[in-house]
Amino acid sequence: xxxxNIRPSRRGGLLLGALPLLAVSVVYLFAAAxxxxxxxxxxxxxxxxxxxxxxxxxxxxxxxxxxxLIFWADTLASLERLGLALGICTLSALxxxxxxxxxxxxxxxxxxxxTTIAVIPPIALLPILFIVFGLGETxxxxxxxxxxxxxxxxxxxxxxxxxxxxxxxxAQTLGASSWQLALRVALPQALPRLIAGLRLSLGxxxxxLISAEAIASDVGLGYRIFLVRRYLSMDIIIPYVxxxxxLAILMDVALAQLSRRAFAWAHQAHR
Amino acid sequence: MSHLLAFDNVWLEYGEKxxxxxxxxxxAERSFVSxxxxxxxxxxxxxxxxxxxxxxxxxxxxxxxxxxxxECSPDRGVVFQRYSVFPHLTALRNxxxxxxxxxxxxxxxxxxxxxxxxxxxxxxxxxxxxxGDALHVYPAQLSGGMQQRLAIxxxxxxxxxxxxxxxxxxxxxxxxxxxMHRLILGLWREHxxxxxxxxxxxxxxxxxGTRVLAFDKRRIDPHAPxxxxxxxxxDLPLSRKTPLNQPDPKQEVLRLTESVITNTEGSL
Numbered sequence: 001x002x003x004x005n006i007r008p009s010r011r012g013g014l015l016l017g018a019l020p021l022l023a024v025s026v027v028y029l030f031a032a033a034x035x036x037x038x039x040x041x042x043x044x045x046x047x048x049x050x051x052x053x054x055x056x057x058x059x060x061x062x063x064x065x066x067x068x069l070i071f072w073a074d075t076l077a078s079l080e081r082l083g084l085a086l087g088i089c090t091l092s093a094l095x096x097x098x099x100x101x102x103x104x105x106x107x108x109x110x111x112x113x114x115t116t117i118a119v120i121p122p123i124a125l126l127p128i129l130f131i132v133f134g135l136g137e138t139x140x141x142x143x144x145x146x147x148x149x150x151x152x153x154x155x156x157x158x159x160x161x162x163x164x165x166x167x168x169x170x171a172q173t174l175g176a177s178s179w180q181l182a183l184r185v186a187l188p189q190a191l192p193r194l195i196a197g198l199r200l201s202l203g204x205x206x207x208x209l210i211s212a213e214a215i216a217s218d219v220g221l222g223y224r225i226f227l228v229r230r231y232l233s234m235d236i237i238i239p240y241v242x243x244x245x246x247l248a249i250l251m252d253v254a255l256a257q258l259s260r261r262a263f264a265w266a267h268q269a270h271r
Numbered sequence: 272m273s274h275l276l277a278f279d280n281v282w283l284e285y286g287e288k289x290x291x292x293x294x295x296x297x298x299a300e301r302s303f304v305s306x307x308x309x310x311x312x313x314x315x316x317x318x319x320x321x322x323x324x325x326x327x328x329x330x331x332x333x334x335x336x337x338x339x340x341x342e343c344s345p346d347r348g349v350v351f352q353r354y355s356v357f358p359h360l361t362a363l364r365n366x367x368x369x370x371x372x373x374x375x376x377x378x379x380x381x382x383x384x385x386x387x388x389x390x391x392x393x394x395x396x397x398x399x400x401x402x403g404d405a406l407h408v409y410p411a412q413l414s415g416g417m418q419q420r421l422a423i424x425x426x427x428x429x430x431x432x433x434x435x436x437x438x439x440x441x442x443x444x445x446x447x448x449x450x451m452h453r454l455i456l457g458l459w460r461e462h463x464x465x466x467x468x469x470x471x472x473x474x475x476x477x478x479x480g481t482r483v484l485a486f487d488k489r490r491i492d493p494h495a496p497x498x499x500x501x502x503x504x505x506d507l508p509l510s511r512k513t514p515l516n517q518p519d520p521k522q523e524v525l526r527l528t529e530s531v532i533t534n535t536e537g538s539l
Contacts, residue, residue, distance in 0.1 A: 169343055170425070171368070265359050
């Protein structure tokens with residue numbers, strides 16, 4: 001049998017996917033054990049027990065200064081910023097993207113502006129955002145919005161504009177107005193694409209969130225990582241990074257499920 | 272029979288390129304006009320003009336004696352070769368779409384009794400085109416022939432006066448195509464439609480039509496081929512066929528093909 005024809009079963013696929021993750025963990029454990037054998041107070045590759053001990057304090061003991069459970073306060077603050085920003089991105093992409101996609105005149109007028117904003121590296125704007133909005137929450141949310149929204153808007157506008165002309169003509173021969181065309185033809189077909197775009201944007205969104213938190217914040221997952229870096233606290237940084245990855249994966253899976261449930265028609269063609 | 276659609280010395284140009292020239296013809300009500308011709312002879316452009324998707328560069332198009340506004344409207348329905356159904360709606364919702372647009376200007380959705388009435392009407396239409404078993408199925412799950420049935424049902428729900436077909440059966444298997452011919456002839460008679468059909472299939476053109484228009488260029492300048500447009504070079508009324516009493520379409524197709532093709536093939 002040719003190699004290209006060997007397809008793992010569903011269970012076999014899961015098993016194969018777990019193997020590399022397992023291998024990385026095992027390599028880490030050996031490396032950590034080796035370093036600790038040479039130097040019992042090594043901080044660079046902490047053992048799992050050291051990580052658990054360090055995280056225990058952040059998970060269940062209240063911070064004496066603020067009275068908060070630090071890990072959960074960080075998580076909540078970061079998710080709040082991310083959720084708010086992605087919400088704004090979604091709404092603006094739907095509104096602007098749909099208008100740009102449906103109306104050629106709007107595309108001619110605003111397309112250039114959106115493209116221009118999209119090519120500016122968002123991190124380069126961070127100083128401006130801090131100057132304009134201060135060091136509070138607004139600047140952090142604004143950074144994510146500026147980083148993600150133009151991409152979503154362009155993606156959505158292009159997708160809507162690329163809908164077959166036949167569909168638009170057909171809808172008009174059935175009596176649809178511009179508004180009805182946008183509402184009943186363009187919007188429903190844009191939604192699965194919007195979710196796909198949002199899934200792709202999760203990575204950049206986390207990057208902007210952590211950048212903003214690292215530079216000016218007093219709570220948040222990114223803030224904590226950059227804070228404890230000063231003490232070489234790898235026993236906190238590694239669990240935090242793992243937690244951020246887990247959150248990102250959960251969001252991605254949730255969005256994928258939402259798309260499959262709510263827009264079954266969009267996934268049938270690919271089956 | 273009265274003239275429903277009239278082309279009065281219509282020209283269609285894209286900048287330097289002349290696509291159609293000197294198109295002057297009238298389309299009688301309840302006729303079935305087949306449009307044939309080589310690729311690039313402006314068949315589809317002619318259909319787009321009738322649809323209102325494009326405006327003529329020169330000349331006038333009259334619908335019922337009134338100048339046609341160059342915009343699509345519900346009195347002219349259309350079925351394309353592909354992509355003319357909405358992938359995100361079930362068959363039933365696809366057919367209800369027209370009713371929902373005209374019935375609710377703002378939401379484009381019907382509720383209560385109006386919705387039930389539209390659904391019943393749509394269901395009857397789907398049964399008529401042979402999709403009675405596929406009411407709640409998305410287009411992606413339908414075969415090519417069934418998608419075209421759906422597109423036809425969807426177009427007929429708006430009760431168009433003219434039905435424009437742009438190679439509607441071009442992508443279908445020969446067997447399925449025959450079923451579709453029977454279907455479209457039946458619908459044409461029952462709904463008293465005027466049909467304009469662009470096709471590449473000469474047999475189909477003569478088998479279905481009451482009149483065949485052949486588009487081609489009358490003159491060709493070898494140094495500037497784009498400077499002469501196409502026009503209806505042959506206009507053949509098929510008088511043996513009347514729109515009202517029609518024998519079995521399959522037999523008709525075979526009989527007409529044999530007799531008419533042999534007479535006209537050379538000149539086409």
